[in-house]
Amino acid sequence: MTDPKHILIVGAGFTGAVVARQLAEAGHRVLVIDERNHVAGNCHTERDPETGVMVHVYGPHIFHTGDDGVWRFINDHCTMMPYRHQVRAVVRGQVYSMPINLHTINQFLGTNLSPAEAQARITDLAESTITDPQSFEEQALKFVGRDIYEGFFRGYTRKQWGVDPTRLPAAILKRLPLRFTYDDNYFAHPYQGIPKEGYTAAVDSILRHPGIELRTNVSAEDTDTASFDHTVYTGPLDRYFQHRLGRLSYRTLRFERDVRPAPHQGTAVLNYCDEDVPYTRITEHMYFAPWEVQSFEKSVLYTEYSAAAGPDDIPYYPVRLIDDKALLTQYVSLAQNTPKVTFAGRLGSYAYLDMDVSIRRAMDVADMLKTSFDRNQPPKPFVHDI
């Protein structure tokens, strides 16, 4: 390596922590700041003081990946416990298995169909007149027909996105995960698990390196970025530019905490698909730790509500409709003209990224930075298409 750099990383979520670690291992000095009072960003977990249950504070997080390198990396920083995610959905007072599988189809139709019979039945139900679907709704109707669409998708989508599925692009539903078997594993990836001590302990371990200094409760806006050789910014892209072109839209979430005698719900996540139920899902956190689930007398549940994010709300899901994409293009060109800053992570690239993808992309960002520093070239503002 040539001369070691002094790097500022804004955000101590998975993205910031992984970039910091890789740069520190390459011999650079790194300061990581986060305005929250904890690391791990939206993956933060903590013990609920009343029940002792490990709570996924910003919503349920399950680690799943097919990426060998990412799986090795995360296993170097925590003990991953086996966990298979299952989700149930409540539709008009009935509980169904998700994602839609042979059990769901047979239950919904009141039948005992074989895989081939179910497939034929779904083909009958699907609206074959739709050849070039233009919206999420048309795409769903083309795949499963009106009854299943209205039962499982319409109300849930309207609650989750605050937009009618007729206004959402068809591309969101490129493929519908319909299964003609009784397999109810929510994720198909070969590696799945949950860190034994939670995600925050895993991110703490990633950040534990003599080349990394961590400061929480510190925002980028209160930091003199000019004194660093380079900044990796994992906060919201529009916020970096003081929202000067307008705000990129996000959905935010509100969680209502409830403590009940354990067990209460009987599973980790129950989705509520009907539109007249105001929340989208209820999470019973103790089921994310099957290895300790027997030990609790009280259980903590979060009822989740989705809404448009206001200026003071936590941004969760990027909306990315047509107007946002146009605004995003303008922010990207501002970023491309901002020297000494690389934008990364789910907020820096205004994209929904699973944890494994965030880690892989963070590794790519660190590789790009190391190469640029070695060659004395200016680092790129973005490494991936956004």
Ligand SMILES: Cc1cc2nc3c(=O)[nH]c(=O)nc-3n(C[C@H](O)[C@H](O)[C@H](O)COP(=O)(O)OP(=O)(O)OC[C@H]3O[C@@H](n4cnc5c(N)ncnc54)[C@H](O)[C@@H]3O)c2cc1C
């Ligand atoms: C409800 C929900 C459920 C999810 N479930 C899963 C799941 O089951 N499996 C999965 O793989 N992925 C899941 N994800 C995705 C996962 O949360 C992301 O992959 C991960 O959080 C990305 O990490 P990040 O570091 O890019 O961003 P973040 O975790 O958001 O970290 C960014 C950090 O930057 C800090 N920050 C921002 N701006 C500033 C600033 N100006 N100054 C200082 N600090 C700042 C923030 O405080 C935050 O701590 C889920 C996401 C959501 C919203």
